[in-house]
Amino acid sequence: MFGFHYRLERKAVGLVLAIIGVASIGGIVEIAPLFTIHQTVEHAPDMRLYTPLELAGRNIYIREGCYACHSQMIRTLRDEVERYGPYSLAVESKYDHPMLWGSKRTGPDLARIGGKYSDEWHVAHLNNPRDVVSESVMPAYGWLTRNKLRTDDLGQHLKAQRAVGVPYTDEMIANAAADASGQTTPDTSGAEGVVKRYGKDTHVGTFGGTPGKLTEMDALVAYLQILGRLTDAAQKPVVAAGD
Amino acid sequence: MINQLTKNERQLSLIILLALTLCGLWFAIAGRNDPIGPHGVLITLAGIFGIVGVFSGYFSPEPSENRFDRYYDEPSKAGIILAMVWAVFGLFVGDWVAWLLVNPDLTFDAEWSSFGRIRPVHTTAVIFGFGGNALIATSLYVLQRTSRARLPDQLSPWFVLLGYNLFCVLAVTGYMMGITQSKEYAEPEWYADIWLVIVWVVYFIIYLRTLARRKEPHIYVANWYYMAFILVVAVLHIVNNLAVPVSFAGAKSYSLFSGVQDAMTEWWYGHNAVAFFLTAGFLGMLYYYLPVRAGRPIYSYRLSIISFWGITFFYMWAGSHHLHYTALPQWVQTLGMTFSLMLLVPSWASAGNALLTLNGAWHKVRDDATLRFMMVAVVFYGLSTFEGSFMAIRPVNSLSHYTDWTVGHVHAGALGWVAMITFGAIYASVPWLWKRPAMYSAKLVEAHFWLALMGTIVYVFAMWNSGIIQGLMWRTYNESGTLAYSFIDSSVAMHPYYIARAVGGLLFLIGAIAGSYNIWMTIRTAPRAAAEKTPDRPEPFLARPPVLE
Numbered sequence: 001m002f003g004f005h006y007r008l009e010r011k012a013v014g015l016v017l018a019i020i021g022v023a024s025i026g027g028i029v030e031i032a033p034l035f036t037i038h039q040t041v042e043h044a045p046d047m048r049l050y051t052p053l054e055l056a057g058r059n060i061y062i063r064e065g066c067y068a069c070h071s072q073m074i075r076t077l078r079d080e081v082e083r084y085g086p087y088s089l090a091v092e093s094k095y096d097h098p099m100l101w102g103s104k105r106t107g108p109d110l111a112r113i114g115g116k117y118s119d120e121w122h123v124a125h126l127n128n129p130r131d132v133v134s135e136s137v138m139p140a141y142g143w144l145t146r147n148k149l150r151t152d153d154l155g156q157h158l159k160a161q162r163a164v165g166v167p168y169t170d171e172m173i174a175n176a177a178a179d180a181s182g183q184t185t186p187d188t189s190g191a192e193g194v195v196k197r198y199g200k201d202t203h204v205g206t207f208g209g210t211p212g213k214l215t216e217m218d219a220l221v222a223y224l225q226i227l228g229r230l231t232d233a234a235q236k237p238v239v240a241a242g243d
Numbered sequence: 244m245i246n247q248l249t250k251n252e253r254q255l256s257l258i259i260l261l262a263l264t265l266c267g268l269w270f271a272i273a274g275r276n277d278p279i280g281p282h283g284v285l286i287t288l289a290g291i292f293g294i295v296g297v298f299s300g301y302f303s304p305e306p307s308e309n310r311f312d313r314y315y316d317e318p319s320k321a322g323i324i325l326a327m328v329w330a331v332f333g334l335f336v337g338d339w340v341a342w343l344l345v346n347p348d349l350t351f352d353a354e355w356s357s358f359g360r361i362r363p364v365h366t367t368a369v370i371f372g373f374g375g376n377a378l379i380a381t382s383l384y385v386l387q388r389t390s391r392a393r394l395p396d397q398l399s400p401w402f403v404l405l406g407y408n409l410f411c412v413l414a415v416t417g418y419m420m421g422i423t424q425s426k427e428y429a430e431p432e433w434y435a436d437i438w439l440v441i442v443w444v445v446y447f448i449i450y451l452r453t454l455a456r457r458k459e460p461h462i463y464v465a466n467w468y469y470m471a472f473i474l475v476v477a478v479l480h481i482v483n484n485l486a487v488p489v490s491f492a493g494a495k496s497y498s499l500f501s502g503v504q505d506a507m508t509e510w511w512y513g514h515n516a517v518a519f520f521l522t523a524g525f526l527g528m529l530y531y532y533l534p535v536r537a538g539r540p541i542y543s544y545r546l547s548i549i550s551f552w553g554i555t556f557f558y559m560w561a562g563s564h565h566l567h568y569t570a571l572p573q574w575v576q577t578l579g580m581t582f583s584l585m586l587l588v589p590s591w592a593s594a595g596n597a598l599l600t601l602n603g604a605w606h607k608v609r610d611d612a613t614l615r616f617m618m619v620a621v622v623f624y625g626l627s628t629f630e631g632s633f634m635a636i637r638p639v640n641s642l643s644h645y646t647d648w649t650v651g652h653v654h655a656g657a658l659g660w661v662a663m664i665t666f667g668a669i670y671a672s673v674p675w676l677w678k679r680p681a682m683y684s685a686k687l688v689e690a691h692f693w694l695a696l697m698g699t700i701v702y703v704f705a706m707w708n709s710g711i712i713q714g715l716m717w718r719t720y721n722e723s724g725t726l727a728y729s730f731i732d733s734s735v736a737m738h739p740y741y742i743a744r745a746v747g748g749l750l751f752l753i754g755a756i757a758g759s760y761n762i763w764m765t766i767r768t769a770p771r772a773a774a775e776k777t778p779d780r781p782e783p784f785l786a787r788p789p790v791l792e
Binding site: 002005006009010012013015016019020022023024025026027029030031034035037039040041059062063064065066067068069071073075076077079080082083087088089090091092093094095096097098099100101102103104105106107108129130133135136137138139140141142143153156157159160161163164165166 | 343344345347348350352354357358359360362363418421422423424425426427451454455460461462467470471474475478482486487488489490493495496497498499500501502503504505506507508509511519544545548552555556557558559560561562563565566567568569570571572575578579582641644645646649650717718720725726730731734735
């Protein structure tokens with residue numbers, strides 16, 4: 001073995017090929033099957049898509065680096081299930097490009113934060129966390145209410161999402177910008193359009209609390225309120241795996 | 244710098260800079276309503292600045308034909324200076340981020356300075372800015388000495404060094420503007436990622452071309468590690484960053500993979516960025532600088548072989564230990580844990596090989612702070628690889644994951660191992676590169692050593708305490724069988740440790756500032772005339788690598 005190596009280390013190309021070969025095995029064995037073994041991701045027929053507003057909110061969540069302090073992955077441990085809710089399933093992040101499972105909990109897990117607090121609480125909390133939780137060390141995000149939400153490119157965003165495998169329809173892509181504002185104006189035709197395209201469980205509301213003005217706060221709160229509520233799969237006692 | 248390039252290289256560099264400027268102009272104009280616009284302006288300015296620079300020296304005389312008689316060290320010199328600039332910047336931002344957890348309002352109410360945006364500025368500046376520049380600088384230095392061959396040309400090393408720094412600048416400025424992929428330690432967006440691939444391919448070609456010219460039949464062990472670092476980081480970077488841009492005039496992209504596959508790819512990347520960027524690269528540094536500084540040959544050639552291939556093989560399996568008890572299939576988690584435990588063998592073989600190399604030179608470790616930096620780095624390497632294997636055990640991980648323990652572990656490796664070996668290597672190379680008998684002040688090196696060591700210990704102990712307390716509080720039940728603490732209770736309990744951590748970081752930062760001053764003074768007082776006369780040819784006695792067999 002050492003004799004072989006004595007010869008190998010005299011050949012640059014041989015060494016290069018050996019390094020690539022030896023280093024590739026682990027990744028190939030662990031990652032490739034995740035795409036082919038059907039049990040890897042559960043089957044959830046009721047899985048909904050992010051609306052354009054929620055997707056925009058998700059992009060703000062990414063932009064602000066929320067994932068650095070908040071995980072979205074409840075582990076299969078008793079205390080986590082009791083604290084945060086049913087443990088996370090793979091299918092719940094099926095449409096998450098990229099996933100936001102996180103790696104650190106400076107703040108609590110957010111996988112099932114949707115619906116736990118009111119929109120008003122989220123707005124107050126994001127504007128200044130210490131107004132609602134006096135000991136919080138979370139940054140204040142005052143600019144979210146001040147910044148208008150950019151919607152003109154949301155159709156392109158949905159198109160890119162479709163290119164990586166999220167089943168947005170042509171109709172959804174064409175109406176993306178209108179649907180973003182429609183979701184924040186209850187009892188209008190815009191709101192009806194969103195519900196028609198994204199299903200009756202779609203949340204419509206004045207998330208950011210600034211009617212008439214579509215802000216980044218609207219989008220982020222809409223996203224936070226949907227977390228853990230795209231499918232009921234995790235709430236069911238037995239989940240059918242496969243196909 | 245331009246006068247070191249040949250006529251052809253000057254022309255080629257103008258073409259490259261023009262292409263870069265045009266790309267920048269495209270982003271600046273087409274993406275004017277997008278965060279990519281300011282980056283376009285930045286790239287354009289970098290290109291124009293470069294073009295002006297090349298033109299200003301365009302008509303200066305060409306380098307003489309006998310330039311191949313000497314090693315080409317100018318890029319290494321620039322790389323060391325850049326590494327120290329990034330070190331001070333990255334450590335400063337890191338300490339600022341640490342104080343933000345003590346007082347969250349230290350952000351001037353600005354978007355760019357909020358915790359979520361400047362935390363990746365810290366990680367990128369220290370890992371890629373400081374670590375990456377140090378690796379490029381030392382790898383080019385070591386490659387030439389251990390191959391007894393000069394770099395093949397003058398342009399490509401500058402392209403790699405400056406191109407790489409452009410990538411780092413795009414990365415950190417991008418985060419502050421909100422441009423991020425959110426993939427940890429791979430945050431830069433698609434256009435910066437593509438640029439890095441180009442830079443990296445050129446870096447690899449330099450390696451192959453220099454090795455092809457080598458006068459030493461064997462490729463020295465340091466170069467195995469540097470090559471593994473370059474090759475595997477390329478593979479990791481390309482696969483993990485596969486994404487579809489929303490538009491070619493916008494910064495945003497969506498990663499090709501989603502959910503569980505994306506998570507596994509991310510941590511396969513993330514853990515092996517630790518393995519091949521922060522371990523293999525710096526082991527390459529260790530295998531050259533430690534034996535040379537100690538004046539002792541590497542203890543065991545066979546141990547070097549075993550640990551090199553062990554690290555190259557085992558590490559790539561270990562990434563899934565970041566995903567214990569998650570929605571990742573259990574068989575992958577188990578494989579990750581198993582290989583993480585096996586990884587301890589090659590890791591400790593490396594550490595043992597390095598420490599045994601010091602046998603017969605321990606009096607030098609006592610007297611020479613530079614060598615002591617390297618020795619302590621090896622000790623921290625051994626400690627943090629042990630800790631890493633331990634934390635990869637599923638039940639241990641159930642406590643440690645998501646807590647500050649992970650942060651402490653990372654910093655034991657990053658401050659104790661990576662930064663210490665780098666400071667050791669830099670303190671060794673600066674006098675060699677600038678032809679000085681020694682550093683400007685040995686006492687300052689000594690002070691830096693103790694500041695760095697104290698800072699690391701304070702930091703790591705604070706995070707061990709906070710992490711374990713946090714993990715225990717989250718899982719504590721009271722007598723009635725319900726959870727004893729709310730999340731905010733655990734957050735409040737962290738407060739004193741967050742202060743201690745920030746103080747530890749501050750000590751480390753002060754050390755790096757002292758080091759930068761010392762390096763600057765060493766360079767400034769270098770007699771320019773003497774530098775030219777000193778022979779440093781591709782076959783001098785001192786350039787011989789430590790004996791292999």
